[in-house]
């Protein structure tokens with residue numbers, strides 16, 4: 395099983411292929427924001443990669459990051475845990491002023507992913 399490491403927080407075993415946003419919430423217990431429910435619209439599921447950044451990304455992730463002018467973050471709702479990775483948590487419910495973290499993301503990446511090399 396892949397190891398998900400949160401910088402300064404710990405290591406967690408994650409089922410192969412699990413959505414990163416769900417691994418952050420369910421395995422690591424992070425109050426990670428995912429306001430749009432994992433649909434590559436809000437960018438609140440953003441994380442910074444310390445190591446193991448995936449070389450592929452979905453077209454939906456590429457497009458929303460470009461539209462928002464974001465270049466140093468990745469969207470955890472558009473990434474699967476298929477190898478070891480280390481991330482920095484930068485978008486939590488705590489301190490956000492929001493009432494909740496967002497709708498629960500589906501088990502599979504949504505919208506249906508079209509993969510490209512980053």
Ligand code: FES
Pocket residue numbers: 427428429430431432433434435436437438439440469470471472
């Ligand atoms: S972009 Fe909204 S949860 Fe990922």
